[in-house]
Amino acid sequence: MSKILKNDAFWFLFLSVLITLIVYGFNAAKGAIVAKTVYGTFFEVLDIIVAVSIFIGLFQVWVKPQTIVKLLGKGSGLKGFVLVCTFPILMGGSLFTVFPLLKALKEKGARIGAIASFITAWGGKAPLLPLESKFLGWPFALVRIGFTILFAFIMGVLMDWLGEKTAQIKKEKSFLVEL
Amino acid sequence: MRAGHLYLLIAVILMALSFLKDRQKTKEAAKATFKIFYVVMPVLIFVFVLMGLIQAYVSKEIIVSILGQKTGILGILYAEIIGSIALFLPPAVFPFGGYLHNNGASYGSIAGFVFTAILIGVTTLPLELKLFGKRFTLARNLLTFGLTFFIAILMEGILR
Numbered sequence: 001m002s003k004i005l006k007n008d009a010f011w012f013l014f015l016s017v018l019i020t021l022i023v024y025g026f027n028a029a030k031g032a033i034v035a036k037t038v039y040g041t042f043f044e045v046l047d048i049i050v051a052v053s054i055f056i057g058l059f060q061v062w063v064k065p066q067t068i069v070k071l072l073g074k075g076s077g078l079k080g081f082v083l084v085c086t087f088p089i090l091m092g093g094s095l096f097t098v099f100p101l102l103k104a105l106k107e108k109g110a111r112i113g114a115i116a117s118f119i120t121a122w123g124g125k126a127p128l129l130p131l132e133s134k135f136l137g138w139p140f141a142l143v144r145i146g147f148t149i150l151f152a153f154i155m156g157v158l159m160d161w162l163g164e165k166t167a168q169i170k171k172e173k174s175f176l177v178e179l
Numbered sequence: 180m181r182a183g184h185l186y187l188l189i190a191v192i193l194m195a196l197s198f199l200k201d202r203q204k205t206k207e208a209a210k211a212t213f214k215i216f217y218v219v220m221p222v223l224i225f226v227f228v229l230m231g232l233i234q235a236y237v238s239k240e241i242i243v244s245i246l247g248q249k250t251g252i253l254g255i256l257y258a259e260i261i262g263s264i265a266l267f268l269p270p271a272v273f274p275f276g277g278y279l280h281n282n283g284a285s286y287g288s289i290a291g292f293v294f295t296a297i298l299i300g301v302t303t304l305p306l307e308l309k310l311f312g313k314r315f316t317l318a319r320n321l322l323t324f325g326l327t328f329f330i331a332i333l334m335e336g337i338l339r
Binding site: 008009010012013015016019020023030031033034035036037038041042045046047048049050051052053054055056057058060061062092094095096099100102103106112115116119120123125128130131132133134135136139140143144147150151154155158159162166 | 181182183184186187189190191193194197204205207208209210211212213215216217218219220221222223224225227228230231232234235236268269270273274276277278280286289290293294297298300303306307310311314315318319322323326327330333334337338
């Protein structure tokens with residue numbers, strides 16, 4: 001029992017049913033609208049969710065994060081930067097899995113701009129394209145991914161610039177203290 | 180043929196190719212797939228309930244007046260604030276965004292919502308702070324919010 005209570009999946013489903021029932025109890029017509037929306041959308045996306053889960057699963061085993069880190073470590077400079085702004089678009093996962101990976105990258109000496117670019121590009125979410133195009137259309141999905149690259153690029157440049165600036169200020173401050 | 184069936188077909192073909200190349204890895208992939216489905220589906224159902232609640236209680240006019248084309252810049256800002264605090268998994272972001280779009284939210288607002296929902300997260304903030312420090316976290320999240328604003332305006336201009 002206590003195992004079930006710690007289970008996120010259980011709680012999401014429990015709350016879903018509970019909310020629907022409460023709404024239904026207060027107003028049957030509104031409850032029916034909620035139930036119909038859930039039912040309709042569920043069967044609209046089921047096959048896409050299954051396909052997307054398979055895509056992400058395959059990607060996780062065939063492209064290990066360590067491979068990406070190695071790849072990024074090799075091409076420093078412009079080539080590395082271009083990779084950092086594009087490659088993570090293909091990755092799945094949540095920020096919880098991405099952050100520790102980037103921490104390792106940082107400890108290996110990656111610039112903070114590269115890390116910020118990586119996070120932004122990771123938001124591109126290409127494995128979810130089937131889902132995105134279904135709900136928002138291909139034009140939106142493709143334009144968004146295009147802008148994601150630009151976004152990641154600007155992000156990296158700005159973060160590096162900010163980083164250098166604060167380092168400079170720190171230096172000046174410590175200089176003053178020495179004086 | 181439905182688009183979803185096509186994706187399923189492609190997924191199955193890729194799975195088969197993977198199996199031919201490396202059985203062990205494909206087993207791992209199948210395990211990962213089940214885990215992802217198991218984590219994502221309940222959250223999606225919860226989001227569908229949210230969509231149903233909006234359908235039942237919030238009129239289209241209200242959504243249009245907050246996130247519609249005519250609200251312009253303000254609509255994008257509202258959408259970004261919603262995206263920043265929403266506790267959504269990425270796969271839930273698109274159905275919800277599409278739902279808002281069908282009910283009159285502009286492409287710019289949806290772009291604002293999608294970018295911030297994926298890239299800014301109240302839930303991941305503690306981990307980011309712990310791993311990368313206060314300065315990095317603050318700068319990255321603020322810059323993400325600001326740059327999303329401009330990109331959303333551009334996307335609205337291109338897509339409308």
